[in-house]
Amino acid sequence: MMGKLNDRPQGTFYMLDLNTAELSVRKAAAADAASPAELLTQLSHDSDSEVRQAVTDNPNTPTEVLLQLGKEFPDEVVANPIFNIMLLEDLENRFVRLSLARSSTIPESALLQLSDLDDEEILCAIAANSATPLSILEKLVHHPPQLYEEPESSDYDRLFASVAKNPNTSVELLTELVEHGGHVCYAIAENPKRPFIK
Numbered sequence: 302m303m304g305k306l307n308d309r310p311q312g313t314f315y316m317l318d319l320n321t322a323e324l325s326v327r328k329a330a331a332a333d334a335a336s337p338a339e340l341l342t343q344l345s346h347d348s349d350s351e352v353r354q355a356v357t358d359n360p361n362t363p364t365e366v367l368l369q370l371g372k373e374f375p376d377e378v379v380a381n382p383i384f385n386i387m388l389l390e391d392l393e394n395r396f397v398r399l400s401l402a403r404s405s406t407i408p409e410s411a412l413l414q415l416s417d418l419d420d421e422e423i424l425c426a427i428a429a430n431s432a433t434p435l436s437i438l439e440k441l442v443h444h445p446p447q448l449y450e451e452p453e454s455s456d457y458d459r460l461f462a463s464v465a466k467n468p469n470t471s472v473e474l475l476t477e478l479v480e481h482g483g484h485v486c487y488a489i490a491e492n493p494k495r496p497f498i499k
Contacts, residue, residue: 317340319347324349324352327347328352331344331355332358332359334360334361336359336361338363338366341361341363342362342363350373362381362383364396367384367396368396368399375403375405378403378404379404380406384400398415398418399420399422399423402426402430406432412430412433416437416446419446419447419448421460424463425459425460425463431467434469435471435474438467439474442474445457445460455483457481458483458484459484461478461485462487463488465485465488465489466491468492468493472494472496475492475495475496476496
């Protein structure tokens with residue numbers, strides 16, 4: 302019977318029907334380092350978070366899939382053995398930098414270095430990271446890298462909204478961010494520390 306764990310040779314997953322496969326089979330396929338990249342890509346969209354996490358841990362998972370899963374499992378991406386190889390090979394790699402910016406396990410000094418990059422997605426990842434200290438959040442608001450040649454006041458809304466949602470953002474900084482209005486104010490409203498606004 303197709304889809305049963307005991308029906309397959311060790312280390313191989315043949316034509317697996319993901320719509321009918323049992324959860325245990327999908328988890329095993331996601332964790333198996335011999336699973337092909339195509340199968341892991343399909344499993345990265347599984348409805349079960351444990352399956353998606355197993356895909357994130359799998360060293361055979363393509364980096365573009367890891368990049369997407371890194372939003373949900375940032376610490377698992379940096380723990381993946383393939384990440385360490387990429388880190389050693391090219392610290393300038395955008396995937397490496399974005400993964401580090403999302404991870405709660407990297408040191409503050411690394412987050413500080415990354416906060417100087419002129420990459421909005423990396424800056425937003427740092428701003429959203431629950432491990433980012435207030436000092437770096439303040440730096441992102443008061444002295445963000447120049448992302449645009451002629452910045453408009455709303456150009457930094459995405460970054461400021463990410464800062465506004467961070468639980469480490471102080472009431473004082475949230476109060477400053479209120480003046481940006483729009484999406485930033487909606488983000489402030491999601492923060493439990495939000496100031497009372499008249």
